[in-house]
Amino acid sequence: MFFPEILKKTSLAALPFTALLFLLHLFLLPEKSGVWSLAAGWLLLSSGMAVFISGVDIGILPMGQKAGSELANRRSLPLLCAFCFVAGFFITASEPHLGILAVWTKRLAPGAGRLSSAAAISAGVGLFAALAAGRIVLQISLKKILTFFYILILGGACLAETPFTGLLLGAGGVAAGPMAVPFILALGMGIAAVRGGSEAGSDSFGLLGLTGLGPILALLLLGAIFPGEWSGGVYERKEAAGTLLSFLLLIPASLKEMGIAALPLLVLLILFGTTLFNLSRLQVIRFTKGLLYAFAGLCIFFTGLRGGFMAEGNLLGNALALTDNKAITTLAGMLLGAMTVWVEPTVWVLNARAEAAPGGNISHNHIMAALSLSAACATGLALLQAMNGLNPLCLILPGYALALLLSIFCPRLFTALAFDSGVVMIGPVTCIFMLSLVTSAAALPERATGFFGLIALFAMTPLLFIQILGILLQRKQRLNERRRAGKEAAPAGRQ
Amino acid sequence: MNEILTVSSYLPGDLVISIVPRGQGEKIMRAVRRAGARGGTILEGRGSVNxxxxRxxxxxxxxxxLVFTLVDSGILEAVFEALATDEDILKLPEGAAMHLNARGILRREILPPGARAETPETDIFSVNPQAGRSAMSQAKYELITVIANTGFSEEIMEAARGAGAPGGTIMNAKGTGRAEDVKFFGITIVPEKExxxxxxxxxxxxxxxxxxxxLPSMSQAGVGIIYCLDVTRxxxxxxxMQREFVR
Known part of the structure; x- marks a missing residue:
């Protein structure tokens, strides 16, 4: 899409989120200083997202697609899988959110060091990326593979001694950041594109969803290898006050984080341009520009998110906790949750691809509505269970069981899309803003459980809503076809 | 009697291709339907902004x-009129429509109630759809279609632009796998095309x-193929819309 049009769309999309925060701020908080940082945050968030989306469009997506189709063209399964493993490994290893996963490791496997846990998670992503690529080539049913691994994980979670294990189900989303999501998505689309046959459309998706299983299994395995007593979780968060200076101070950190995240893609680009593929000069220039935009866009985005929204989420959460009104807190959380989907850059990327999916006839608004609903439910449930001290597993395990059941009736494309959404929904806004909000609103003495409950719910609800959407759309389409056939029969019938 | 009565027709007509930003094809459909066309087919592509x-x-x-609409001869003017005056279309940031001569449109229609069941089938061999059609007005434009292996579209567009083409639209496509191609785990690998x-x-x-x-990249055999069609409007x-097309 043309840049000014994207910018218009993203600013409008970020508006309700900002406006709601503004209103909540006016009603709940005594000091009004944070209002300006909200406005600045909105500006940075929406412009950063627009720049990022443009970069993804011209750089990361075509690069991933090119890689996927070129590798499939070489007709060597080992080469294809090896590439997916290496790419998945390094992209994950440079992921800024990997630090969040370190908390999990501390809980599950206190014996494991930070480096080994990062390596295990990255290897998990790489392994499942390779498996997912092999699946497309070998034409193994995605539903079967997903069912197999989820039953394995759910069974493991039920048998595990700590209930914490079940919360791992969101780990896949945390491990896949905004740089990894478009590349992995495009890789699958590229492999599916060179495939003849009718199922190429639904095969374009599902790679992300499968890849998301990697970190979960890696963490489970780490827990089994390095068991031990948990000695208290640490999850450090940097607080930022809403002044101009605080925005400026955030820039170097964003630059560094995103620079590291973009590094593997840059190395890949250099490899593609020089040795691996026959890229034309113009293509190299375009990919480079795209990568640069994606990098710059994310820097702007994160600066806005951290400077404008994170502190706000924390303050609002505290204020909501003080009101001591569970209904209001839950309602506010649900509304905010519904709107986070619109400011999550990874959601935009997936949605644009879903809309263009062949044979899907998927509307942007349908998917957004389903995802908004998912996020609202996830936030609401997370808040309720955290405030009432319920075990989140009581929701998560039946939820996954239902999701697997729905996949039997759901069109293949939507099942793939649903599992991809489960990974995509957990983007920077969920990880940074919702974390601040939910943990402080529920006034949790110990934040990790509440947060991971939230993440696991965020990974679970889209599986339900997107698949239900798929089933409903399929029914409607069949009904339309029948009606149309009936209409055509009508004139003759009257005769 | 519940049987649906249909009859086929084989008549000259016109093909109108409209290019509008993604998601706006429905507006074109609505406008051309109002002008008497029956519907259309939407393809997706990417265009360039001038x-x-x-750049x-x-x-x-x-x-x-891209909206492909086949219209019966006689309503072409009405279709272009509708495209030029429709309020929704006037608001679009960019768009274009072209007219190509469709030599013959074969279709099957449902007979209106009351029509006789004995309406004879059209015999394609005995009909000359161009008969009685006045000579087309002189074509001022040409539609150049390039089908090339994926990855060359940038160069092709740049070269074309350098030679005076105002812009173009790219669609992703697939070639056909050949029977003698080596299969890859049962999958025929098909070449990607633009x-x-x-x-x-x-x-x-x-x-x-x-x-x-x-172009250096077009120097090998089998990299791409080009054909041209007359565009009358x-x-x-x-x-x-008001801006002059030829620069």
């Missing part, structure tokens, strides 16, 4: 939809073709 700064920044591509269409004033066609022919749609 803006120098955007330098590499941000000049725009997702577009389907590029450019509307060019007739006097510039040869310059554009030459520019594409001279080409108009801008939306906000840029």
């Amino acid at each position: 803006n120098k700064l955007a 330098i920044l590499g941000l000049d591509s725009r997702a577009v939809e 389907f590029i269409i450019l509307v060019v004033p007739k006097n510039k066609t040869k310059a554009v073709l030459k520019a594409i022919q001279d 080409f108009v801008q749609l939306g906000k840029k």
Whole structure:
């Protein structure tokens, strides 16, 4: 899409989120200083997202697609899988959110060091990326593979001694950041594109969803290898006050984080341009520009998110906790949750691809509505269970069981899309803003459980809503076809 | 009697291809239906925005939809009138519509109630759809279609632009796998193609073709193929409608 049009769309999309925060701020908080940082945050968030989306469009997506189709063209399964493993490994290893996963490791496997846990998670992503690529080539049913691994994980979670294990189900989303999501998505689309046959459309998706299983299994395995007593979780968060200076101070950190995240893609680009593929000069220039935009866009985005929204989420959460009104807190959380989907850059990327999916006839608004609903439910449930001290597993395990059941009736494309959404929904806004909000609103003495409950719910609800959407759309389409056939029969019938 | 009565027809007609930003194809459909056309088919592609700064920044591509509408001869004027005056279409930031001569349109229609069941089937061999059609007005433009292996569209577009083509639209496409191709775990690997269409004033066609022919990447056999079709009418749609097309 043309840049000014994207910018218009993203600013409008970020508006309700900002406006709601503004209103909540006016009603709940005594000091009004944070209002300006909200406005600045909105500006940075929406412009950063627009720049990022443009970069993804011209750089990361075509690069991933090119890689996927070129590798499939070489007709060597080992080469294809090896590439997916290496790419998945390094992209994950440079992921800024990997630090969040370190908390999990501390809980599950206190014996494991930070480096080994990062390596295990990255290897998990790489392994499942390779498996997912092999699946497309070998034409193994995605539903079967997903069912197999989820039953394995759910069974493991039920048998595990700590209930914490079940919360791992969101780990896949945390491990896949905004740089990894478009590349992995495009890789699958590229492999599916060179495939003849009718199922190429639904095969374009599902790679992300499968890849998301990697970190979960890696963490489970780490827990089994390095068991031990948990000695208290640490999850450090940097607080930022809403002044101009605080925005400026955030820039170097964003630059560094995103620079590291973009590094593997840059190395890949250099490899593609020089040795691996026959890229034309113009293509190299375009990919480079795209990568640069994606990098710059994310820097702007994160600066806005951290400077404008994170502190706000924390303050609002505290204020909501003080009101001591569970209904209001839950309602506010649900509304905010519904709107986070619109400011999550990874959601935009997936949605644009879903809309263009062949044979899907998927509307942007349908998917957004389903995802908004998912996020609202996830936030609401997370808040309720955290405030009432319920075990989140009581929701998560039946939820996954239902999701697997729905996949039997759901069109293949939507099942793939649903599992991809489960990974995509957990983007920077969920990880940074919702974390601040939910943990402080529920006034949790110990934040990790509440947060991971939230993440696991965020990974679970889209599986339900997107698949239900798929089933409903399929029914409607069949009904339309029948009606149309009936209409055509009508004139003759009257005769 | 519940049998649906249909009859086939084979008549001359016109093909109108409209190009509008992604998601706006429905507006075209509504306008042409009002003018008497029956419907259309939407393809997705990416076009280029004519803006120098955007091109330098590499941000000049725009997702577009191509609407193919077959119209019966006689309502062509009404269709173009509708496209030019429809309020929704006038608001579009960019768009274009072109007219190509469709030599014969074969279709099957439902007979209106009351029509006799004995209406004879059209015999395609005995009908000359062009008979009685006045000679078409002189075509001023040509639709150049380039089908090339994926990855060359950028170069092709740049070369064409250098030779005077105002812009183009790219669609992703697939080639056909050949029977003798080695299968990859039962999958036929099909070559990815890009389907590029450019509307060019007739006097510039040869310059554009030459520019594409001279591209180093087009020097091998089998990299791409090009064909040209006459375009009798080409108009801008939306906000840029009034602007002169030929630069």
